[in-house]
Amino acid sequence: MEIVESAVHDEARQHAEEAALAALVDQYASTLYRVAFSVLRNQQDAEDAVQEAFLRVLRHRETLGEIRDHRVWLVRIVWNIVLDRKRRAKTRPETDDVADLARVLPASGLSAEQRAAALQHHANVLQCVEKLPAREREVMLLSAFEELSSVEIAAVLGVTESSVRSRLFRARNVLAELLQHKRSTP
Amino acid sequence: MNPFTEDRFGSNAGAHAAEETLRLIATLPAPEGLEDRVKAGLRSAPQRGMVVAWPFSTTQRLMHSAGSRAAAAAAIVLAIAGGGWGVYSHIQVAPVPSALIEPQLPNGAGHFSTAGAMHVPQTVQGPVVAAPTVEKQTGKAVQVPQRHGSKTKNHQSGTRSTTPMK
Numbered sequence: 139m140e141i142v143e144s145a146v147h148d149e150a151r152q153h154a155e156e157a158a159l160a161a162l163v164d165q166y167a168s169t170l171y172r173v174a175f176s177v178l179r180n181q182q183d184a185e186d187a188v189q190e191a192f193l194r195v196l197r198h199r200e201t202l203g204e205i206r207d208h209r210v211w212l213v214r215i216v217w218n219i220v221l222d223r224k225r226r227a228k229t230r231p232e233t234d235d236v237a238d239l240a241r242v243l244p245a246s247g248l249s250a251e252q253r254a255a256a257l258q259h260h261a262n263v264l265q266c267v268e269k270l271p272a273r274e275r276e277v278m279l280l281s282a283f284e285e286l287s288s289v290e291i292a293a294v295l296g297v298t299e300s301s302v303r304s305r306l307f308r309a310r311n312v313l314a315e316l317l318q319h320k321r322s323t324p
Numbered sequence: 325m326n327p328f329t330e331d332r333f334g335s336n337a338g339a340h341a342a343e344e345t346l347r348l349i350a351t352l353p354a355p356e357g358l359e360d361r362v363k364a365g366l367r368s369a370p371q372r373g374m375v376v377a378w379p380f381s382t383t384q385r386l387m388h389s390a391g392s393r394a395a396a397a398a399a400i401v402l403a404i405a406g407g408g409w410g411v412y413s414h415i416q417v418a419p420v421p422s423a424l425i426e427p428q429l430p431n432g433a434g435h436f437s438t439a440g441a442m443h444v445p446q447t448v449q450g451p452v453v454a455a456p457t458v459e460k461q462t463g464k465a466v467q468v469p470q471r472h473g474s475k476t477k478n479h480q481s482g483t484r485s486t487t488p489m490k
Contacts, residue, residue: 163362168354176350185358189365196366242352263345282346310339317338 155199162202163192166209169285170216176279177220178227179264180238187223191216207293213286214294221276239264266316274309277302 167188174184194215195202205211239260248256267275280291292299 159366160363163359163366167359167362171354171358172350172352175352176346179349181355185355185361188358189362192362192366193369196369239349243348259341260345260348263342266342267346278343279346282343282350284347284350310343313342314337314339317342321338 155202158202159192159196159199162195162208162212166212167192169209169283170212173213173280173283174216174220176282177217177224181242183223183227184220187216187219190219194219207290209285210290210293213290214296217280217294262320263317266313266320269316270309270312274305274312277305278309278313281306 170188170191171184174187175181178184178187191212195212202208239257243257243260267278270278276295277291280286280294281288286294288299288302292302295302297305
């Protein structure tokens, strides 16, 4: 009798965990995808990274109740995944990134020439971002997300908030120099 | 609200243009049906620990508590320590003498002993051939018959048998 009661209780607990996980997917899958895409710049890779992140959550679903901020926690998981994938897929040519970007960037209200010029500008910017040191680049990428505060970026990266600010300052300076150099050289 | 957008019109105009690009990428919408695909992937994922886990979850919940884990760990330690003590207590260690006793040599210290000497069995004494004796009177030689391997009284007494001379 006790076994039956515990089995029923366990089944109910499992259903509750699955429902909580489904709610997390509905709420944060889009955010995680954008974070993943900002690093990988490939739709399929970004979607795979989101899938892997939620699979990791599924494996540790019993700890869901102990997490205070699910959003930051999930962003941190997917961030580590995409950094790892980026390191492994370093050999991919940059032209793939630009082609993927051209597919997904909004083109409404732009002529073909304007669109080509905008695409070239974005490609130049992304090339300069890739040249930044890793720490500065990571802060730069995460700071582009409006929904992430400096405290949350610090939590994702595992550093202090002042460190985030100083890295962002350095990143901006280096990026400005790189873009200036790129404009001056034909 | 992102705090970094406040100084976007500062000294680094190029950097701000770059941030605009990054912000544009960061706001790109996720593809349609992403959530459904993720949920489908989660449903098809293998469940963890279903093969080796105990089917009744009461034990699992029991083991989740810290006290139960500590008790189980203590029981394991006691079992191992008890087994070790059982083995230790059954081993009879030979007492170590307080002083080293030097063994006595049979022939005294520093001399040779008979230990290891090869003993040769005593062999049977071989036959003794007696020289024939000639009697002067009869001219006949009288030969005393001897049996091989047999001993006469003279042999036993250590004398050689000879015919008396007249």
